[in-house]
Ligand code: NAD
């Protein structure tokens with residue numbers, strides 16, 4: 498049985514309260530570890546360590562030295578690739594084929610990409626005439642914000658955490674991370690890598706625990722945190738913004754979505770079916786960028802639904818290490834109860850259940866896991882909660898549309914605005930429609946293709962700010978002006 502301790506000032510420490518909670522494997526519900534629950538003392542200690550590190554060797558490092566160290570962190574993750582993979586898979590139940598291609602490689606890449614960004618960051622300068630006939634030079638410098646609070650979800654634990662820690666450290670900040678209570682493992686393992694490659698103590702800290710009245714809330718309320726970056730539910734983001742407002746701290750918010758998938762009759766049919774099936778079912782539907790509402794142009798509607806049904810039914814649930822496993826379980830029984838409540842609601846409201854709608858019959862111990870069937874509905878009114886609320890499960894509702902204007906209106910009829918995936922061979926139409934759909938990310942004939950240098954973030958209730966490439970610098974640094982009168 499594993500024990501997940503906090504990582505504070507370069508050391509693994511337990512909680513003063515002695516409180517621990519269980520870490521369960523969603524594949525079979527077994528307890529795989531005990532996690533120390535952090536409270537105010539642990540948050541205060543981690544924040545103090547992070548503050549002190551800003552004034553220690555870390556704060557005195559040059560950019561090239563930091564860059565070198567971040568490269569070593571990436572190499573350190575890759576050197577222990579199999580351990581990170583096993584830890585992520587045990588916490589999430591996701592197929593090894595997915596985590597080995599996405600979660601772990603990108604977790605490492607996030608350190609290299611932001612090291613490269615900081616190495617090449619341009620600054621501006623302005624020469625000015627002074628009132629006394631002399632001259633002055635203005636130039637801007639980027640300084641770290643200070644101690645950054647990083648609060649993470651469970652769906653892509655290492656990937657989404659390093660997506661924030663990478664740029665934060667590249668910019669010279671120190672961090673206190675609060676991983677999701679569901680997925681403590683890879684954030685803890687990263688502490689070992691930080692020590693091994695020589696990242697000074699206090700630069701990277703981890704405090705485990707829950708949100709309200711626990712480590713998450715205490716971290717956001719800590720007066721010594723300079724900025725808060727959060728990925729998770731919109732409602733949680735609102736609570737965190739409230740806490741951040743008290744100290745006038747900047748926030749970066751990557752929040753929920755109810756993303757429309759749009760398929761025109763002229764699309765490459767097979768590619769569109771494949772793309773939408775990934776967007777709806779990958780990672781058991783637990784991807785903020787996934788689509789739970791699909792709009793298909795009427796002439797191909799029936800054919801599309803039939804083809805998507807074939808894809809959904811081909812996704813076999815199974816253990817993560819089996820290369821034939823198409824879909825893992827949901828993260829927890831609690832999440833499954835939530836998703837099943839939408840499955841029930843859809844049925845009660847008269848949806849046609851094209852496929853799925855329940856829990857698959859699993860053998861042996863797997864019966865105790867949080868498995869769920871990929872599900873497709875048609876026939877619900879747009880006013881249904883199933884179409885309006887984020888479910889975060891492997892499911893989608895498919896509806897027909899007739900015109901561009903109609904589908905744009907449907908796509909935008911949501912409080913969210915994270916992304917869309919649009920399928921058409923008519924690039925004129927793609928250009929015409931992209932700016933009309935109120936989202937931060939638009940994919941044409943693709944989904945989840947991401948160059949890490951590009952801006953990432955949502956519109957409307959899906960987020961505030963952009964992270965990625967140089968855009969992360971806006972959040973993780975403060976721009977200051979220096980004016981030198983030299984003549
Ligand atoms: P969540 O909001 O429940 O929890 C996220 C984190 O916040 C956890 O670490 C949790 O302990 C912490 N937390 C909860 N309440 C808190 C509080 N009051 N103060 C401080 N911390 C608190 O989200 P989740 O269920 O872990 O993840 C799923 C959600 O995340 C979905 O809504 C999904 O769309 C969203 N998400 C968004 C993105 C994006 O980039 N936009 C990416 C991934 C996931």
Ligand code: 6OD
Pocket residue numbers: 652653657660783784785786947953
């Ligand atoms: O691609 C990424 O780096 C990224 N931030 C993905 C987010 C996925 C949300 O679940």
